[in-house]
Amino acid sequence: MGTLGLTGSGLQDVLTAAALAPSLHNTQPWSFQVSEHGIELHADPGRQLPVADPTGRELRIACGAALFNLRLALLGQGVKPLVTVLPEPARPDLVAVVRRGGSRRASPEQRRLLDAVPRRHTNRKPFSDSEIPADALHALRRAALDEGAWLHLVTDPRHRTELADLARSAHEIQLADPAFIAELERWTGHGEPRPDGVPATAGGPLPRPNATWVMRDFTRGTGRPDPGFEAEPLIAVLTVHSDGAREEIRAGEALERVLLTATVHGLSASFLSQLVEVPDVRQTLSRMLGGLRPPQVVLRLGHGWPVPGTPRRPYSDLIRTDLQEER
Numbered sequence: 001m002g003t004l005g006l007t008g009s010g011l012q013d014v015l016t017a018a019a020l021a022p023s024l025h026n027t028q029p030w031s032f033q034v035s036e037h038g039i040e041l042h043a044d045p046g047r048q049l050p051v052a053d054p055t056g057r058e059l060r061i062a063c064g065a066a067l068f069n070l071r072l073a074l075l076g077q078g079v080k081p082l083v084t085v086l087p088e089p090a091r092p093d094l095v096a097v098v099r100r101g102g103s104r105r106a107s108p109e110q111r112r113l114l115d116a117v118p119r120r121h122t123n124r125k126p127f128s129d130s131e132i133p134a135d136a137l138h139a140l141r142r143a144a145l146d147e148g149a150w151l152h153l154v155t156d157p158r159h160r161t162e163l164a165d166l167a168r169s170a171h172e173i174q175l176a177d178p179a180f181i182a183e184l185e186r187w188t189g190h191g192e193p194r195p196d197g198v199p200a201t202a203g204g205p206l207p208r209p210n211a212t213w214v215m216r217d218f219t220r221g222t223g224r225p226d227p228g229f230e231a232e233p234l235i236a237v238l239t240v241h242s243d244g245a246r247e248e249i250r251a252g253e254a255l256e257r258v259l260l261t262a263t264v265h266g267l268s269a270s271f272l273s274q275l276v277e278v279p280d281v282r283q284t285l286s287r288m289l290g291g292l293r294p295p296q297v298v299l300r301l302g303h304g305w306p307v308p309g310t311p312r313r314p315y316s317d318l319i320r321t322d323l324q325e326e327r
Contacts, residue, residue, distance in 0.1 A: 003034045004100045010077050012315055015039075017073035017117050019318055021256055023062035024049055024273065025187035026198050026310040030066045030095075031320045038099040041067055042320060045093060047196075051183045052174075052277050057248050061296060063095045064252020065259075068147070069117055070098060072106070072260075076114045080104035085249055095249060116263040121309045123268035124203055126229040127302030136265040140301070143261040144238060149254030149296075152289055154235040159288055163235060163275070170274035170281040195313045202310050234301040235272070237285070239293035251296040258299070268304030271297065 029047035033040040048059045074081045082101030144151035174180045188198040240247045275298045276282050
C-alpha cells in the first residue's frame with residue numbers, strides 16, 4: 001500500500017476526482033505532492049489569471065473546491081481525511097495537507113455527492129423556465145452551511161433588478177479593458193485540442209443585445225444566436241465570514257458541495273463571475289446583501305440540458321516532484 005494506505009489505482013482515482021473541480025476559465029490551478037503519510041494540495045501561481053483575479057482569490061476558491069473533492073474521494077476509499085489548511089505560512093501556495101485520520105466509509109449522502117463529481121459540468125447554455133422544487137433549494141442552502149458558508153437566494157424583485165444592472169455594468173467594465181479581453185481570449189472559445197481552458201464547444205450562444213442578464217461565459221461561445229435564456233434565472237450568492245486565504249479556501253469547499261448537491265437534484269449551474277471580479281461592483285453587491293459577509297461566488301441555477309465537460313489535464317501533469325527543492 002502507498003500514500004494513506006491507498007493502492008496506486010486508488011490514489012489515481014482520488015486525485016483525478018479532486019482535479020474535476022471547477023476553476024475560473026478551467027485553468028485547473030492546482031497540483032499535488034504525495035508521500036507515504038499524506039497528500040499536499042498546492043496552488044499553481046502560474047495558472048492564476050492576473051487581470052481577472054489579481055489577488056488570487058478565485059484561484060484559492062478553485063483549490064478549495066479541489067480540496068472538497070479530495071476529501072470526498074478519500075471517504076469513498078474508506079479513508080477518513082485529516083485536513084490541515086495553510087499549514088506553513090512561509091509557503092502560501094501550500095493550500096492543505098491531508099493525512100489519514102483512521103478509517104471511515106462515505107455516508108449515503110457523501111456517496112451520492114461523490115457519484116456526482118464526474119457528472120458536474122458548468123452549463124453555459126439556456127435553462128428551462130421550470131421552477132426549482134423547495135426541497136432542492138433547502139438542500140443547496142444546507143450544503144453551504146455544512147461547509148461553514150451561506151447561500152443567499154436573490155428572490156426580491158428589486159434586488160434582482162439591481163443585480164442584473166450590476167452584472168451588465170461589470171461586464172462592460174471588463175470588456176473595456178484590452179488586457180482582460182486578451183486574457184479571456186487566451187483561455188476561452190478556442191477550437192484547438194488542449195487540456196485546459198474553455199473550448200468553443202462548451203460555450204453558450206451569444207446573448208441578445210436586450211438580454212436582461214449578461215452572462216460573461218456566453219460571450220466567447222460558438223457565436224450562435226441566442227435561442228432565448230430563461231426569463232428569471234435563480235441567482236444565488238455564496239458568502240463566508242470574511243476575505244483572506246483561509247476563508248476563500250472554505251468558500252471553494254462550500255461551492256463544490258453546493259454544485260454537487262445541485263447535480264444530485266438534477267440542476268445545472270453557471271457563474272456570473274464579473275459580479276465579484278470588479279471591486280466596486282462587488283462592494284455594491286455586498287451592501288445589497290447586508291454588508292456583513294463578502295460575496296465570493298455568484299451562481300445561476302436551473303434545469304438545463306446535458307452538456308459536455310471541459311477538458312482536463314492528464315494525471316501525470318497533476319503530480320509535482322520538484323517541491324523538495326523548495327524546502
